[in-house]
Amino acid sequence: LKAPPELVSFCSQQQPRLFGMLTLYCGDPDVAEELAQEALARACNRWRQVRRMQAPEAWAYRVAINLANSYFRRKAAERRAQQRLRGQRQADHHDPDSAFSVAVFRAVAKLPRRQRAALVLRYYADLSVAEVAQLMDCPEGTVKTLTRKAVATLRDGFGRDDLQEVSHVT
């Protein structure tokens, strides 16, 4: 069986974004890679339906976040991931400033789960408020509240009083 070219293209485009988003969300690149692969494998199996959706990438994000939540719940991995983050793992895959990345990861990992999801979907995956609201099954106002709180917490925890919410991503 051969994969259609458009599926190959979709996976190739989405994989890095999913991986990055899940790395932020989970705080663990290994887990992120596993979950991104699983989410896209599901997209492969359901491609006939997924390709007809208005936003196939949003579907993949939703599956990825759900997979991550299931993973946390069932494997109690959130604590382990954070322990690893505090321990020997120094985000070896990252660009030059690893200490900076680890600091951001730690700050993001401390956020409540829904705030974390809203934050990474909105500001890493670049989804609109409406898309995040649909994805998280909540009102747009809730998304705004969640992201505002998340940014405020990051501002305090990360020690960046000058950290701003972006307004140009719609």
Next chain:
Amino acid sequence: MSPDIRELLHAAVGTPRSSTGFEAIWRRSRKLRVRKIVASGAGAVAMVALVVTAVNWAEQPARNLPVVGDASPTEPESDQATIDVGGHPIAVTVGEGGAWVARYEGTGEQASFAIARIDPATNEVMATIPVDGRPEDLVASAGSLWVVLSRHPAEGGMLIRVDPVTNEIDGKPTELAGRPSNLAVGGDSAWVATQDGEVLRVDAQSREVVAEFQVGEGAVVASDGNQVWVANTRGDISRIDLLTNRTVDPPVRVGWNVVDIAVEANAIWATQTTPEEEFRILRIDPRTEQLVGAPIRIDLNPGHLAVGEGAVWMLQYAISNKDLDRDGTILRIDPEANQVVGDLIETGTGSVDLAVGEGSLWVAKVVEGEIYRISPASGGEPSP
């Protein structure tokens, strides 16, 4: 210039490096599909699935061909949630605008019991109603929530009504001589099975016990609102004539222990275990009161049955450690085909009750203190 949050996050992640190429994703998707086919217990139709899949990939015009093991994935795992109910849930039902959960906190003398009402629109607990006894079962139907409570063995049980409008206990409880085990609502009455093998009919208006039925050990009762059926460990399944207040003779005799029954207009479903540790799902035609088709054999311990969303659902439990990965899985039975279809839905160990309604499956997780709300279409896990 102040950095914005987007720049910060992208800078932290850097250029995502992953060893995953498309080939790895593709291989994984093939394995996933095979795993699903195996999980559905439909090995014999695996070839059909492969053929169907091949047709799909060959980009034939869409013909809505069924894909075995791929449970109608029109939406992702969207309407799913894990709901904290503030205690340990032991039973769940859906109806009258809510999902209703019987729960306890504490143990022994310190135990306290309550009914939590979940708003299906928000997945949040919107009311908590303390009750004076352990809630053994509850049913939301015909403008009421009915709950049977057991108290100290010497004190028997109680049936109470909760008004779904006010979320308050309404009127005086009905005292029950026996310790209740399960409950059904139909024919303007509440029906309480007791651990003494009786089924009591309680008139919904007067709240009086108006009839008693000696069903036998392990009595269970179920109703779809119009017909009421009872069963026991002898394997007798009987319809109750609502006009004469008698069980209809002869019963449908299935030979061995009936674990649970579920009633819908065109079928009565029963789960059964035999001394040889065979586990079966049986179907009875309510018009002929005869078994229909061959029993569906299952290889795990049968648990609660629930009907809704176009299917019959059964919670099942591991028999031994080797089956633990399937403990708390939910089977889906297609009533048209009279066979198990789709994926097993994993809910994990500690799932004690199952209900269907508001477009979802609702599973009581006693240890976690949570209700899992699961989309019937997803075949997947709930998300917090």
